[in-house]
Amino acid sequence: xxxxxxxxxxxxxxxxxxxxxxxxxxxxxxxxxxxxxxxxxxxxxxxxxxxxxxxxxxxxxxxxxxxxxxxxxxxxxxxxxxxxxxxxxxxxxxxxxx
Numbered sequence: 652x653x654x655x656x657x658x659x660x661x662x663x664x665x666x667x668x669x670x671x672x673x674x675x676x677x678x679x680x681x682x683x684x685x686x687x688x689x690x691x692x693x694x695x696x697x698x699x700x701x702x703x704x705x706x707x708x709x710x711x712x713x714x715x716x717x718x719x720x721x722x723x724x725x726x727x728x729x730x731x732x733x734x735x736x737x738x739x740x741x742x743x744x745x746x747x748x749x
Contacts, residue, residue, distance in 0.1 A: 653741050654687060657704070658696040664720060669695070678707065680724045687712050687722055692729060694742055704746055706734060 656667055667682030680693075687693075689709055697705035707726035715721040731739055 652686070652688070653692045653694055653706075653738060653745060654684065655745050656682070656684075656693050656695050657746075676728050678726050680722075680726055682722055682724070683718070683720050684722070685720050687724065692734065692738060692742070693726060694745055702746070704742075706731070706738075706742055708734075 656665070661667070665684045667680050667684075670679045672678060687709060689712060691709045693707045693709065695705050695707065696703060706729040708729040710725045710727055712722055712724040715723070731742075734742070
């Protein structure tokens with residue numbers, strides 16, 4: 652599943668902080684929003700990429716008890732050639748729907 656966390660989709664109850672490691676190849680995140688699972692992808696705005704977007708795969712995620720939609724995650728950059736055709740198509744569809 653792909654979760655849309657682009658800057659145009661961020662807001663109350665659906666936001667995050669991003670702390671990069673290894674030049675942005677990996678990151679620690681804390682955020683809000685329901686339904687994230689290990690293996691899911693996060694679609695995020697990245698002004699440094701050629702298309703302005705980046706995908707990160709969730710490697711670990713845990714939810715806080717209060718508020719119940721607050722999570723902590725470890726993520727790794729997912730280049731398009733490392734995602735399935737279905738994931739790639741869905742990411743493109745989401746990006747074009749902004």
